Amino acid sequence: MLLTPRVKASRPKTQTLRIATALLAAATSATLLAASAPSPAKPLGIGDRLFPHLGNPGYDVNSYDIDLTYRGDNKKPLDAVTEIDARTTSALERINLDFAHGKVRSVDVNGESARFESTGEDLVVTPPRPLNQGEPMRITVRHTSDPAPAKDQEGGWLPTGDGLAMANQADAGHRVFPCNDHPADKAMFTFHVTAPNGLTAVANGVRVATARTGSTTTWSYQTLHPMATELAQVSIGRSSVVRRSGPNGLPVRDVVPTKDRKKLERWLKRTPGQIGWMEGKVGRYPFETYGVLIAQARTGFELETQTLSLxxxxxxxxxxxxEWYVDSIMVHELAHQWFGDSVSPNSWSDVWLNEGHATWYEALFAEEKAKKPLKKRMREAYRQSDGWRAAGGPPAAPKEPAPGQKISLFRPVVYDGSALVLYALRQEIGQRNFERLERDWVRTYRDGNATTADFVRLASSTAGRDLGGFFEDWLYAKKTPPMPGHPDWRKAPPAGK
Structure with a gap:
């Protein structure tokens, strides 16, 4: 994700926003085991340091099938049915789902009616009988999905000038549909979106069906690769879908307001070349399609929703x-398809792996295509780095977001401050090893999750020596280490001195 500048400037400065982190906590499973006297339902989480109540232990989701009915008013709740196919990883007498900001009408588990209650931002489901470890389960929730803004909450449905889109990063997928809302549990997705004739619905993945019935049309889409809930995207509006071919015949589809179709073509036609440039750096594009979704909305950011960046x-x-700036921002979100979408964080503390890489390729593209020196940008980042670490924490141990301001997690330290780590790494191990590491990273962990520790191990293997000390200093220290190869680089003095 990338924050949109709000001040006029001949050379706008970027911030960006995104997230990635590593964790897997499971100490809460005992509260889920069948017992003769069940304890009160309560919100659970998988122990993410930055989002402790996000995700749920005890099961792994295989797929979501989400049916949404939009009646043409982007201020009123949509009718919805969410079907979740999962498998238990421990014995469960209750199933916690992340879900808030919608009304639940009924829940079935494996075809039988189940009791349910809401607590915190969890929907707690009690199936007719306890579930054994390793047992498949199909949870069907009939509910509403409310696009109205939620008090003290960010993200979820995004009202646009002619309909709706989604902006679920980092923790807002569950404000649209019931789910296990943490990137550590990726799954396949199918969307069925019913809307009045005259509107167009588009979602992640590829379109598999369109059916018109009277005054409405139902559009169906499927992902061909697993996806994190925070990357889900559904767009409904008076849109045109512009199709063209990318490298190796890749289907490229852009979604734009119909009234702006011709005006925006000068930007849309650049996407195939940008994909080709990224493939030259890190290898084949990892998904079934790509495109940009241009929304009539003021979000304050751009967002790498999988296969269809917002x-x-x-x-x-x-x-x-x-022009060079807009091009580089397009490349930032495109780069996330490899770094953050295909290779997803295992915990939100690893956000630097997402945003640092997207910022790196954004800056590298600007250097190669617009002669904006990467070295100059990194030297300025080095100058400011200690201040960024003081304000937001070191790159791999970011400070928690401010209360009620989840996107405040996306501070400069996770953008240019993290790209600076990659620059230092390239200086340390050489350009050839660095480029090989980047390709190996996205190939090794494609369609999965990875941690900072995984990156350190792969980098050390690539370099042929232990880089643990190097990364400990660059990723976790309060102060920025000396830059390899640039002993003359200096940091700004502390504020007030």
Missing amino acids: FERELFTRPEFP
Whole structure:
């Protein structure tokens, strides 16, 4: 994700926003075991340091099938049915799902009616009988999905000028549909979206069916690769879907307001070349399709929803944004398809792996295509790095987001401050080893989850020596270490001195 600048400038400065982290906590399973006297239902989480109540222990989701009915008013709740196919990883007498900001009408587990109650931001389901470890389960929830803003909450449905889109990062997928809302539990997705004729519905993946019935049309989409809940995307509006071919025949589809179709073509036609450039750096594009979704909305950010990145319309229409800058932001979100979407964080503390890499390729593209020196940008990042660490924590141990401001997690230290780590690594191990590491990383962990420790191990293997000490200093220290190869680089003095 990338924050959109709000001040006029001839050379706008970027911030970005995104997330990645590593964890797997399981100490809560005992509270889920069948017991003769069940304890009161309570919210659970998998122990993420930054989002402790996100995700749920005791099961692994294989797939979601989400049916949404939109009646043409983006202020009123949608009718919805979410079907979750999963397998238990421990014995369960209750199943916790993340879900808030919608009304639950009924829940079935394996075809039988189940009791349910809401507590915190969890939907707690009690099946007719306890479930054994390793048992398959199908949970069907009939509910509403409310696009109205939630008090003290960010993300979920995003009302646009002509309909709706989704912006679920980092912890808002469960404000749209019941789920295990943590990137550590990726799954396949199917969407069925019913909307009035005259509107177009688009979602992640590829379209598999379209059916018109009277005054409505139902659009169905499937992902061909697993996806984290925070990357889900559904767009409904008066949109045009613009199709073209990318490298190796890759289907490229962009979704834009119909009234802006011609105006935006100058930007849309650049995507195949940008994909080709990224493939030249890190290898084949990892998914079944790609494109940009341009929304009539003021979000304050751009977002790498899987196969269909979300952008604010004004990024492409404000005259003060230089062409090279807009191009590089498009590449930032494209790079996330490899770094963050295909290779997803195992915990949110690893956000630097997402945003650092996306920022790196954003800056590298600007250097190669617009002669904006990467070294100059990294030297300025080095100068500011200690201040960024003081404000937001070191790259791999970011400070918690401010209460009620989840996107405040996306501070400069996870963008340029983390790209600086990659620059230092390239200086340390050499460009050839660095480029090999990048390709091996996205190939080794494709369609899965990875941690900072995984990156350190792979980098050490690539370099042929232990880089543990190097990464300990660059990823976790309060102060920025000396830059390899640049003993003359200096840091800004502490604020107030």
